Amino acid sequence: MIEVRNIFAGYHGNDVLKGVSFCVTPEEMLGILGPNGSGKTTLIMALTGVMPLRSGEILLDGKTLNTYSNRQIAKRLSCVPQKSEISFHFTNMSVVLMGRYPYLDPWLGYSKQDRDAATHAMRQTNVLQLANRSIKEVSGGEAQLVTIARALAQQTEILTLDEATSNLDAARKIQVFDLLAKKNKEGSTVICVLHDLNLAALYCKRLIFLKDGKIILDGPTEDVFKDKFLSDIYETDIRVSQHPVTGAPQAHFVPFLNSCADAVD
């Protein structure tokens, strides 16, 4: 259970988040959407306790986030970042094992149990065969799947993802989101920041739209995923239709027909 209460946060004294409030109940699968620069990444950083708040507070199970240590937060809440960089030639296995750091006994090192959790996580994202190769020698998409495995190895009840599947091809995107949906069914809370409207509508039951650091729309997907709302938020002509198989709403962008050169992506 996460409660975000009127938070303001940002960089160098400039607020990126300007009074954001919402609640996430356990077992939700929540999508956070919005144009570039609307504060989505900052919000994820605030939720994971790495962005200091200028005012407002975030409660995790009723207690303010500041009262938890980094390690305690990392046992409850994991994060898959947008892009991962690493400075050394660690094997993919070592990288996924880093997800076990919150549980690490400083004297004993990573245990068999930790390696089993890492192995299991890598099998779930289909990268186990890359375990002994260097993370710098696999493709960008594969490295991202390794990073997702790292977050799964953390075995947290809440999983946050910041544009985690942007670099993946269509098949892997669906594979990852199927996995997230499965985790969600099994009781995990999933909070994902996305740019892909249709992917969000396909999997998330609730959507929050951020714009200029404020929440401008928050509700069940079928209520908020509407022509007018989307067109207003993205300042682009967007039409919504039904997905032919699942019936989920799907967005279609309409190019300016009169001047094709201005076609919007």
Add this chain to the structure above:
Amino acid sequence: MNSIENNSDHSIEREHLAQQFRFMSALVILLVVAFLSVVVACSIGRIEIPFWITLKSVASGIGLMDGSNLNATHTAIIFDIRLSRVCLSAMVGLALSVSGAAFQGILRNPLADPFTIGVSAGGAFGAALVIFLGFGSNSTMGLGMVPLAALIGALSALAAVVSLARVDGMLRRDTMVLAGIVVATFLGALVSLLKSLDEESVASIVFWVMGSFQGRGWYHALFAFPYLVVGLILVVVHSREIDVMSLGDVPARQLGVDVNKARLRVLIGASLLTAAAVSVSGVIGFVGLVAPHLVRMTLGPNHTRLFVLAGLLGMIAMIWSDVAARTILPDGEELPVGVITALIGGPFFCALLKSTKTGTGFD
């Protein structure tokens, strides 16, 4: 499906055991070589002592056997002169390569080492200043002011570099390497200035700038020992945090690492190691660069293993560099040991970079 799962589990465990085995083999080999190096290095010098006599003396010295039938001159040379110097060079080699590995790991920069981060230069400046002011020969317990001044200089240089690289309370690692180079260059110029102002002390200042173990003994080893131990502990207990921090600050914090605390402690630990080394031997380059890179390239970047193996490798390298420094010139003339490490380390480092497809292990 189950059999496939079990197979891959086995391959994970097999690889884990293989890694342990590679580490343990490297550890045993380096320990044996280090021990043999100590004994052989004690045998080499103007008065040659047969290897087995040295071995017997060392064994009797640590109470393993009766040393009453040994030549007293030999044992005196071994214990009073050579062993102390060999042990001191081993300590300095260990300190420099562990601090190099720590600086590279924490700043995520392949060029970071005690020298480029400015800490060595700070030590050299402290020593040169004291020699220039004429306190170099005043001795308390046969030690003089110089090691203390070097220690203070090294730690002040770190403080200067850290304060330069601190922006909004955050330590910027790229700025830190730049600041280190600026501080090192500036202090190097000051040392040159001191040298040109005082012709008489040039020789002793040069030996500080290029590093030397000439005339060093047990007192120096004893002086450096506490700093070495504290520095090693601070660095080594954070080896797993350094691993995780290679992902970047934000992911490391999201994985539960207290990044600022860990980084500060490792920086202080690595600087204490450098300061301990510089305070007794002057500035010795390249060991802190070559030993960690060599280990990282052959056995991977895991910092727990890296510190152990690079430390031992640094020990061995320094023991032999000092043997070369004191025996290469005829008639008991000595070279600064930093000349040897630079002459061997420079080309060796270049060859290392060219010979591996993964480069320095950084990108």
